[in-house]
Amino acid sequence: MxxxxxxxxxxxxxxxxxxxxxxxxxxxxxxxxxxxxxxxxxxxxxxxxxxxxxxxxxxxxxxxxAPITYDQINGLFESFRVSLANDIRVTIKSEINTAIENLKSEFTATTDFLSSEQCDLRKELNVAKTTIKDLESENLKMSSEMRNLERRLVSLEKSSRSQNLEIQCVPENKAENLFEIVNKLGKEINVSITDAEVKSTRRVSKLEKSAERPRNILVTLSSERQRDTILTAFKAYNREHRATPLTSTHLGVPGAPTRVYVAEHLAPECKHLFALARKAARELNYKHVWAKYGRVFVKKDDKETSGTIYIKDATALKEL
Structure with a gap:
């Protein structure tokens, strides 16, 4: 068996x-x-x-x-375990060392890249700072030049308008004769105005197209002195005739009489400031508002203690 x-x-x-x-x-x-x-x-x-x-x-x-005993099997397993543990330890150590080396290499490359980028940024920043300083210096220079140009422009505008005056609120008529209106104005305020002293007369466009008041009559005279003479005589006439100030009827304009004003030919900016000053004067009970030589002035009343206030810009109106 x-x-x-x-x-x-x-x-x-x-x-x-x-x-x-x-x-x-x-x-x-x-x-x-x-x-x-x-x-x-x-x-x-x-x-x-x-x-x-x-x-x-x-x-x-x-x-x-021959049959293998339990101790032998146990010994084999122990030997295998020790060998496996050693192999795992060596493998893990090798992998860790490799990973560390890779990380070192990557970290070195990253730090080198960042250092290079930092150097480039520092150079660009220095260039930008230099450019900003140059631009600031140039801006200051240009600002100074612009202020000079503005002053020159204002001076040129004043000079170009120094022989002009405006007759305001005269009703428009297709058959009107502006030279005749100027002559009648001189007769009413007792100022002799010859045709030779009047270079040109014309209607000018309105600042606000929607405004109902008629276009102003712009008169260009032969001299600044003649303009100042007419302005002074007009103010004197209204002071003497407070009850019956100068109207369109005095100038021979047909229709209902409307009050007429004679003023300097102001630049648009000054004219806008003059309008703001008149509005503020009405609200704050200032009696006198006028413009002279392209400047706007206000006065509280006729008392000697009331000083004349020069309105340089719109901010000055808030300080009244």
């Missing part, structure tokens, strides 16, 4: 197995129950025979196929 056959049929063989001594039982005729054991071959003491194999003949191979 082979070992494989025994192992495959172990359960059934054990149930039927009996030792040789039990099998060798003979019954006597005299019915004696005492058994008589016969001599049997030693081979009958075996429950199964092992088939000879090639490993039996080979002593070295037989010793190698």
């Amino acid at each position: 082979t070992t494989a056959h025994y192992m495959q049929n172990k359960t059934s063989l054990l149930n039927t197995w009996k030792c040789p001594a039990c099998i060798n039982v003979t019954r006597r005729n005299n019915k004696d129950n005492t058994p008589v054991r016969q001599v049997h071959a030693p081979s009958l003491d075996m429950s199964c025979d092992e088939e000879p194999s090639q490993e039996v003949a080979n002593t070295t191979q037989h010793s190698q196929s």
Whole structure:
């Protein structure tokens, strides 16, 4: 019987197995129950025979196929565990070292890049600072030049308007004769105005197109002195005729009489400031508002203690 056959049929063989001594039982005729054991071959003491194999003949191979004990298995596992732990330790250490080297390399490259960028930014910043200083210096220079140009422009505007005056609020008429209106104005205020002293007369456009008041009459005279003479005479006339100031009827303009004003030919900015000053004077009960030589002035009343206030700009009106 082979070992494989025994192992495959172990359960059934054990149930039927009996030792040789039990099998060798003979019954006597005299019915004696005492058994008589016969001599049997030693081979009958075996429950199964092992088939000879090639490993039996080979002593070295037989010793190698000997059963492995628990201690040996435990030793093998311990040796494998130690070896595996060492391998893992070495592998992890190698990977960590590699990662550290890579990080060092990347960090070095990054720091070099940042350092280069910082140097470039510092250079650009220095260039920008220099440019800003140059621009600031140039801006100051240009601002100074602009202020000079503005002063020159104002001076030129005053000079170009120094011989002009405006007759305001005269009703418009298609058949009107502006030279005749100027002549009648001179007669009413007792100033001789010859045709030679009047260079030109014309209506000028309104600052506010929607305004209902008629366009002003712009008169260009031969000299600034003649203009000042007419302005002074006009103010004197209104002071003497407070009840009946100069109107369009005095100038021979048909229609309902409307009050007429004679003033300097102001620049648009000064004219706007003059309008703001008149509005503020009405609100704050200032009695006198006038413009002279392109400047605006106000006065509270006729008392000597009331000083003349020069209105330089709109901010000065807030300080009244």
